[in-house]
Amino acid sequence: MIIVLHEEQATEMIKQLQERFSDHHQVFVHGNRVAVQGIAPADLTMEQREAATELITNVPKAVQASRLFHPEDTVIKTAHSIIGGGHFALMAGPCSVESADHVMKMAAVVKESGATVLRGGAFKPRTSPYSFQGLGKEGLVALRKAADHFGLDVITEVMDDEHVPLVEEFTDIFQIGARNMQNFSLLKAVGKTNKPVMLKRGMSATVDDILNASEYIAAGGNHQIMIAERGIRTFDNKYTRNTFDVGVVPVLQKLTHYPVIVDPSHAAGHTEFVTPLALAGVAAGADGLIVEIHDDPAHALSDGPQALKPDQFQEMVKKVNVVRTALTAAE
Secondary structure, X not given: OEXXXXXXXXXXXXXXXXXHHOOOOOEEEEOOEEEEOOOOHHHOOHHHHHOEEEEEOOOOOOOOOEOOOOOOOOOEEOOOOEEEOOEOEEEEEOOEOOOHHHHHHHHHHHHHHOOOEEEOEOOOOOOOOOOOOOOOHHHHHHHHHHHHHHOOEEEEXXXXXXXXXXXXXXXXXXXXXXXXXXXXXXXXXXXXXXXXXXXXXXXXXXXXXXXXXXHHHHHOOOOOEEEEEOOEOOOOOOOOOOEOOOOHHHHHHHHEOOOEEEOHHHHHOOHHHHHHHHHHHHHOOOOEEEEEEOOOHHHOOOOHHHOEOHHHHHHHHHHHHHHHHHHHHHO
């Protein structure tokens, strides 16, 4: 249940509710709202009920992710980016960090485009165990150096809880990949850090699945969470790598206060479809994009077929800005 308190009584009543229920129930506080797991209105005293402007009993399991508990947008601030709350974030880079020289070259493209976050994988979960698995720490060092050179933030994937301390040294934003969305040990580990986390929706995950996964991070005390839509597995993925669920963007924005990011690269799987899907996500109201780029996709060590060349990426950014300008003008 969520108890919405009168502002003037909130401080004292929050203390009272915590003292009464915290020994046997989970109690969460946000502003003048108190969420207490597993109680009903009858469990409150008359004084506590009278101090409330509203008692919300139909509460989702992912209570900390819910707008019922946290009505305003979460805004994530890093050294070079503001994500959420009406601020649009553009993230781009190669799928994998292939070498220090290459990621430096791609970082220059990212900076020139106006993006503020450099992406790149140092540890790569691949479908085949014989595919390129990433450069590990060497890749993290190169990624950090390139980002710092151009004044960019870093987002990179962390694959397991044992890697969290290492990746935390080099990244500004943790990325939890689709395959790890329900790796609960990993979610708990990043939940204990103070670094923002991009949680990607699993290819077969429902909306409730992704929100409940985010709750594992929030339960650890880390509320700097963003959710990424990167396509889901449906009955027809013959022509695209996944099916881009554009409808989930406004749905998530209704249900949760976390920023919603769109990954058109993994949804499309083919370069020619990346820009149209990116534009669809922006038009649907996404808080940002994360896009894969490469200057020589045919020889990329991973996901070359879905990477935009630098000139294609620049053209995409121009179109994205046109859509965003049109949406702003229509407001």
